[in-house]
Amino acid sequence: MRQRISLVTLGVSDYARAKAFYEALGWSPAMDIEETAFFQANGSILVLWSRAKLAEDMGIADDGARWGGIALAHNVGSQDEVHQVIEQARSHGAEITREPSATFYGGYAGAFRDLDGHAWEVAHNPGFGLDGDGNVVLPTS
Amino acid sequence: MRQRISLVTLGVSDYARAKAFYEALGWSPAMDIEETAFFQANGSILVLWSRAKLAEDMGIADDGARWGGIALAHNVGSQDEVHQVIEQARSHGAEITREPSATFYGGYAGAFRDLDGHAWEVAHNPGFGLDGDGNVVLPTS
Numbered sequence: 001m002r003q004r005i006s007l008v009t010l011g012v013s014d015y016a017r018a019k020a021f022y023e024a025l026g027w028s029p030a031m032d033i034e035e036t037a038f039f040q041a042n043g044s045i046l047v048l049w050s051r052a053k054l055a056e057d058m059g060i061a062d063d064g065a066r067w068g069g070i071a072l073a074h075n076v077g078s079q080d081e082v083h084q085v086i087e088q089a090r091s092h093g094a095e096i097t098r099e100p101s102a103t104f105y106g107g108y109a110g111a112f113r114d115l116d117g118h119a120w121e122v123a124h125n126p127g128f129g130l131d132g133d134g135n136v137v138l139p140t141s
Numbered sequence: 142m143r144q145r146i147s148l149v150t151l152g153v154s155d156y157a158r159a160k161a162f163y164e165a166l167g168w169s170p171a172m173d174i175e176e177t178a179f180f181q182a183n184g185s186i187l188v189l190w191s192r193a194k195l196a197e198d199m200g201i202a203d204d205g206a207r208w209g210g211i212a213l214a215h216n217v218g219s220q221d222e223v224h225q226v227i228e229q230a231r232s233h234g235a236e237i238t239r240e241p242s243a244t245f246y247g248g249y250a251g252a253f254r255d256l257d258g259h260a261w262e263v264a265h266n267p268g269f270g271l272d273g274d275g276n277v278v279l280p281t282s
Contacts, residue, residue, distance in 0.1 A: 001166040001167045001168070001215060001226045001229060001230075001263075002167070002215075002275055003167075003168050003169070003180055003181060003182045003183075003187070004182050004183050004215055004216075004275050004276075005146075005149060005182045005183065005185050005187060005213055005214070005215070006183075006214045006215055006216035006264070006275075006276070006277045007213070007214035007216070007262075007277065008146060008149060008211065008212075008213055008214075009211065009212045009213075009214065009262075010210065010211055011210030011211065011212070012210075025142040026142045026143070026144075027142070027144050028144075030279045031279055031280070038279055039144055040144060040279060041144045041145050041146045041184070041185075042144075042145050042146065042147075042184035042185065043182070043183035043184025043185060043274070043276050044146050044182075044183065044184060044185045044276075045277055045279065046144070046146060051210045054210065054212055055208070055210070057239070057244075057245075057252075057262075058212055058238055058239060058252045058260050058262060059238035059239040059252055060208050060238050060252075060254070060260060061208075062208060062210070063206065063208070065204065065206030065208060065209050065210075066209060066210075067196070067201050067202075067203060067204070067206060067209045068206050068207055068208045068209025068210070068211060068258065068259070069151065069152030069153075069192045069195065069196070069203070069206075069207075069209070069257065069258075069259070070149065070150065070151055070152065070209060070211045070259060071149075071150045071152070071195055071199055072146055072148070072149055072150075073146070073147045073148035073149075073150065074142060074143075074145055074146070074147055075145075075147035075148070085142045088142060089142075097199055097200035097201050098198070098199060098200040103198075104198075111198075111199045111200055111201075113201070116210065117209065117210075118209070118210070118211060119199050119201060121148075121150075121198075121199060123147070133184070134143055134145050134147075135145075135147070135184050135185075136147045136148065136186055138171045138172055138179055138181060138186065139172070
């Protein structure tokens with residue numbers, strides 16, 4: 001198994017609402033077909049799809065929990081950008097679960113949950129670089 | 142907000158066990174510090190971290206559910222590779238939630254859950270290309 005995350009699929013209860021939320025945050029799908037939106041990210045692709053169909057397709061019984069212990073992170077270049085993204089998410093109905101503040105690792109972060117409860121950290125981590133494509137660059141040991 | 146997933150953090154209950162599982166699948170952390178493993182993937186970084194610390198850091202109350210409606214996908218170049226990865230995961234204790242089989246979209250996929258329940262689809266999708274880095278290439282519309 002190669003070190004690769006091809007897609008991250010977020011199961012959603014209301015497809016149109018979920019797509020509108022991500023579009024309001026500035027995302028634009030490269031494909032939108034049969035109530036499935038594919039957003040080209042950096043290498044990986046973010047997908048919105050019916051949560052019921054996703055669970056069935058994966059062979060997973062779904063008890064409807066909004067948190068299964070997975071967090072996505074969106075790293076940005078400054079503390080100001082952390083505030084900007086958090087305010088943008090808040091203005092479109094996201095729950096802010098962490099107001100922007102200093103982190104234990106010397107960075108600065110806020111966090112929100114999208115309308116289906118999927119959790120995003122918005123972080124500025126001066127210990128990690130960001131390359132020209134916005135990818136995190138891990139420090140070399 | 143740019144279209145970017147910087148990190149995907151999987152909250153785990155037993156750090157050593159989780160890291161050993163991913164290492165057994167062939168992943169190797171670029172950083173392993175304070176019981177946090179960072180695996181460089183394609184653009185994104187996969188992180189293993191204490192689920193309790195993750196929930197606290199994100200401001201999220203955790204009821205311990207193993208499925209919150211998020212699936213990761215690992216796309217491969219052939220049906221044989223789907224079987225290989227699924228068998229590798231099975232041999233290291235993963236629960237296979239979908240035995241490899243044809244998909245509704247004309248591909249072929251299996252699915253497993255890691256030792257903390259995080260769900261991976263292993264898919265061959267002939268409708269999507271894979272570039273030289275193994276990234277999915279969405280068809281141009």
